[in-house]
Amino acid sequence: MAIRNIRQENDEILRKRSKEVEVVDDKIRELLEDMVETMHKYNGVGLAAVQVGILKRVIVIDLYDGKGPKKFINPVIKKKKGEHEVEEGCLSFPNQYAKLIRPEEVVVEALDENGKKIKVTAKDLYAQALCHEIEHLDGILFVDHMIPGTLEYVENNE
Numbered sequence: 133m134a135i136r137n138i139r140q141e142n143d144e145i146l147r148k149r150s151k152e153v154e155v156v157d158d159k160i161r162e163l164l165e166d167m168v169e170t171m172h173k174y175n176g177v178g179l180a181a182v183q184v185g186i187l188k189r190v191i192v193i194d195l196y197d198g199k200g201p202k203k204f205i206n207p208v209i210k211k212k213k214g215e216h217e218v219e220e221g222c223l224s225f226p227n228q229y230a231k232l233i234r235p236e237e238v239v240v241e242a243l244d245e246n247g248k249k250i251k252v253t254a255k256d257l258y259a260q261a262l263c264h265e266i267e268h269l270d271g272i273l274f275v276d277h278m279i280p281g282t283l284e285y286v287e288n289n290e
């Protein structure tokens with residue numbers, strides 16, 4: 133396992149579309165492990181492969197709820213339900229937070245790390261994280277659709 137470098141806000145790779153994974157192999161599983169390690173190092177709730185410079189449709193999420201990290205390959209949002217205002221940040225935008233509107237619930241289909249089809253119904257923070265990370269795969273960033281005037285810079289005391 134290895135910590136990978138996180139691409140920062142002005143890196144144009146963040147604007148590119150990531151490609152579908154065709155074969156779920158050891159290389160993908162190693163990428164997933166590295167992404168989990170990198171997300172944990174920076175206390176992130178989620179990370180998309182493009183953020184470590186890999187244009188593949190791969191994301192990881194950890195809600196720190198004791199259930200461990202979750203890994204998704206080729207995730208697709210199938211359903212969205214409800215809307216609410218949330219606060220959001222991104223590991224590619226350190227110390228920056230904004231408010232935006234996200235669905236309250238989503239249904240996502242994907243492959244797991246063994247290439248098996250999975251379907252997840254997610255609410256609240258889990259739904260928010262899935263939407264945020266899946267948008268990364270299409271080059272969309274949270275600041276693109278934040279509620280105007282809500283971007284804040286928060287000092288990090290660590």
Ligand code: NI
Pocket residue numbers: 221222223224264268
């Ligand atoms: Ni992000």
